[in-house]
Amino acid sequence: MTRIFPLNTKLSFPKQYLLTMWLSLLAGQALAAPSLKxxxxxxxFPVNALAFLPGNGATERLAAGRDGLLLLDANGRELTRLKGGFEGLDTRALGRNVLVASLDSQRQQALLVSxxxxxxxxxxxxxxxTRDFPVNGLCLYRDEASxxxxxxxxxxxxxxxxxxGAGERLSETAQRVRGLPLPPDATTCQVEDGASQLFVNEERVGWWAYPAASEADAVRIPVAMRTPFGDIEHVAGAMATLPGGMLGLDPDAAQxxxxxxxxxxxxxxxxxxxxxxxxPESLALRKTATGVELLLRDDDNGQLYQGLIDWQPTPLAVPPKLPSVPAVAQSEPVARQGDAADDPAIWVHPTTPALSRVLGTNKKxxxxxxxxxxxxxxxxxxxRLNxxxxxxxxxxxxxxxxxxxxSNRDRNSLSLFTIDRASGELREAGEIPTSLKEIYGICLFQPxxxxLYAFANGKDGRYLQYRLNATHDIVTGELVRQFNVDSQPEGxxxxxQRQRLFLGEEDVGVWAMDARADQPSTLTSVIKVGPQLHADVEGIALYRNAGHDYLVVSSQGNDSYVLLDAEPPYTVRGALRVGLNAxxxxxxxxETDGLEVTxxxxxxxxxxxxxxxxxxxxRMPEQAQxxxxxxWADVAKALDLP
Structure with a gap:
């Protein structure tokens, strides 16, 4: 199939949808239309929702309605029920059991039951x-960390x-993770776990796909639109998903x-x-060896239907799964909203390491x-420290x-602080002006x-190296070297020990050079932006250990952290994510900016x-950054570091 745009190109809504329609026409010319029996x-039954029981070989089905949650056999005979009135239905495997999500229509609350x-x-x-808004629908999602x-x-x-829940266990209490802005007349949702995609309908507009991961941004792309923007004739109703595919129901057109x-x-x-x-209402499906098996209900007379579509969508190629390491502690949120927290540093107490401090900048x-x-x-x-x-x-x-x-962005200067070696208390210790127009990053070098030297960079790519001195209780900075990278740096x-500087160029990669002021400013590539490192390149830190040192780099574009040897040939040891600790x-x-390691x-x-x-x-709860x-022991274990 000839394409006029690379499919990973970020397109505006009109271009994205026109591309979708153009490819749809080509696909319709090339492929025979699937058929439905x-x-x-x-x-x-007086039911409003149906579902197949998850698990290979399972023949039972589930139904939700005013008389309860029903477990049915393949012929529709009742096997057991949970009494009550329920609306909506979704399921996931929970070990040998099945997790069922529905809405208790009497209590007006969502519930989970095994x-x-x-x-x-x-x-x-x-x-x-109980929520402060009417809940129209619900759906389940299992992420890559289970x-x-x-x-x-x-x-x-x-x-x-x-x-x-986590793994094969349902939690004792539920925890709100985040709010999510959805279409104003959405009534239902479904998640395709493998691709981490949330699908939501907007009855009078169309179907949308959102990233489902709890750390994802709230962005959406159109799947299909109503006329005149697409070929949905009347209503974007219930939908069901499977790897690489989605089925949507237009009940008014019976399509x-x-x-x-x-x-x-x-x-x-x-x-x-x-x-x-x-x-037609209440769409449910499961993939079989020959196609897609589905369940439907006709809301006009309550009749239930089953069918088979001779269609096998091609699963979407997804990026390799990265190991997820949870944080075991977190700082209190910073006192400013928006993009505020930026870069940490770790001060180690000289005699009592447990009294060490984590410093952090709030750039507001x-x-x-x-x-x-x-x-x-x-x-x-x-x-505004960066x-x-x-x-x-x-x-x-x-x-x-x-x-x-x-680095102080208010005055394009270096702000200095002394740290009491007994208490860890910080005190202001002066300021060193720089000639940078938009100061950005800072790191220290102690050969x-x-x-003691400070490297400061600006958004224009310029680096300044200062020698810090304080012979009379006032810290001064002597400019001893300057050099440039071609685009914006930061970390x-x-x-x-090796007298080497590692620096990141946000859209390019990580470079190394001699950190000594009297040496040439020759850049050597350490790792480029590509399959492993995703722009923006942000924070960079060095883990110093007897026998093996590692660089840790924030790969902001895919919310991960890349680890590589700190010596040539800079072998990449892997990447990981900092995941949710249930x-x-x-x-x-x-969206990590700065990082540090000890x-x-x-x-x-x-x-x-x-x-x-x-x-x-x-998130969990939603607060300032x-x-x-x-x-580090969990990082080393996740990546099997030597």
């Missing part, structure tokens, strides 16, 4: 809290995602629409009439200090102090005792050190 099934199909027993339902969620679709565009996903586009495969049905406020449990200990409202770095043993007049240096880290109720990390034994979970990452989307704390 439909016949009445079972007796008439069914043992062999013993035909229902568990005690788990009810979500966390279980339920999405709620409400009136006036209100949607929510709730954590309800079933079939779609195949091709990259970012959805290709219409067929419009199948539903003869004999006047008001100043510098923050947390303990190792994430409690805020100190705020210094000195201006990046921060720390070194110990700096000579400040006749004193030896630990020093933190941050030997008594020497950098110096390897003091037990501790800590959300994952995404190999020092800080005690407790930090016996092999810790990784700290900025979280650009704080913060920092996530991850044990």
């Amino acid at each position: 439909l016949q009445p099934w079972a007796q008439v 069914l043992d199909p062999q013993k035909r027993q229902w568990s005690t339902p788990l009810y979500l809290p 966390n279980l969620f339920v999405f709620l679709v409400g009136e006036e565009g209100k949607g929510e995602q709730w954590l309800v 079933l629409h079939l779609f195949q996903q091709e990259g970012r586009a959805w290709i219409a495969q067929a419009k199948l009439p539903l003869p004999g049905l006047k008001e 406020q100043g510098l923050l200090a947390y303990d190792l449990q994430g409690k805020l200990l100190q705020e210094l409202p000195v201006g 990046n921060v770095d720390v070194r110990s043993g700096f000579k400040l007049g006749i004193q030896t102090v630990d020093l933190a240096v941050a 030997a005792e008594g020497e 950098c880290v110096a390897d003091d 037990t501790a109720r800590i959300d994952g990390a995404s 190999s020092v034994n800080l005690g407790g979970p930090w016996s092999q050190g810790m990784l700290v990452v900025q979280d650009g989307r704080k 913060n920092f996530k704390f991850v044990p």
Whole structure:
């Protein structure tokens, strides 16, 4: 098939939809239309939703209605029921049991209940809290780390995602993860777990696809639209999904629409009439060896139907699954909303490592200090600080102090702070002006005792290297070198032992160069943006360990962290994500700007050190941004590091 756009190209809504329609026409010319065989099934039940029982070889079906949740055999005979009145239905496997989600119509609450199909027993339902909006529909989602969620679709565009379980266990209580803006007349949803896609209808407009992952941004793409923008004749109603495909029901036209996903586009495969049905509702399906088996209900007379479509959509190629490592602690949210938290640094207490501090910048406020449990200990409202770095043993007049240096975007300067070596308390220690027009990143270099340098960069790609001195209790900076990269940089880290500087160029990759001021500023490529590292390249940190050092790089474009050897040939050891911790109720990390790492034994979970990452989307609950704390031991285990 000839294509006029690469399918990974980000297109505006009109272009995206025109491309979809163009590909649909070509697909219709090239492929024979699927056919549907439909016949009445079972007796008439007062039900409003149907579902196949998950699991290979399962022949039972589920139904929800005013008389309860019903387990039915293949012929529609009742096997067991949970009494009550219910609306809507979705299922997932839960070990040997089945997790069932529905709406209790009397209590007006969503509930989750486990069914043992062999013993035909229902568990005690788990009810979500009563919402402040009417819930129209709900659907389940299992993510790549086996966390279980339920999405709620409400009136006036209100949607929510709730954590309800992990692995093969249903939680004792549900936890709200995030709100989700949905179409104003949405009534139903479905999730295709493999591709992490949430599908929502907008009855008078069309069907939409959203990313379902709890850390994803709330963006959407159209699957199909009503006339005159598409070929849905009347209503975008219920839908059902399977890998690579979606089926949508237009009840007013008594038509079933079939779609195949091709990259970012959805290709219409067929419009199948539903003869004999006047008001088709409640679409459910499962993939078989020969096609797609489905269940339908005619709302006009309550008759249930089953059918088979001779269609096999091609599953979408999805990126390789990355290991997920949960944070075991997180900082209190910063005191400013929006894109505020940015870069962390770790100060290690010289005698009592458990009293170490995590420093963090708030680029709308100043510098923050947390303990190792994430409690805020100190705020210094000195201006819009972007990046921060720390070194110990700096000579400040006749004193030896630990020093933190941050880039100050209010004054395009370097803000300096001393750190009390006993208490960890931070104090302002002056400022060094720079000639940068838009200062951005900062990192420190300490090649030997008594020497300290700061590298500062600007958005124009310029780097300035300063030698820091403080012979009379006032820190000054002497410009000793400057150089450029071709586009915007930010993160950098110096390897003091090997006297090497690593720096990131956001859309290009990571470079290495000699950090010494009297050496040439020759850049050597460490890793380029590509299959492993996704732009923007943001924070960079160095894990120093006896025998093996690693670079950790924020791959912001796919919410991951790439680890590679800190010595040539810079072998990549893998990538991971900081995922949701269901037990501790800590959300994952995404859109990470800065990060830091230490190999020092800080005690407790930090016996092999810790990784700290900025979280650009704080969820569960939704709050201002913060920092996530991850044990290095878990990172090493996830990537099987030597």
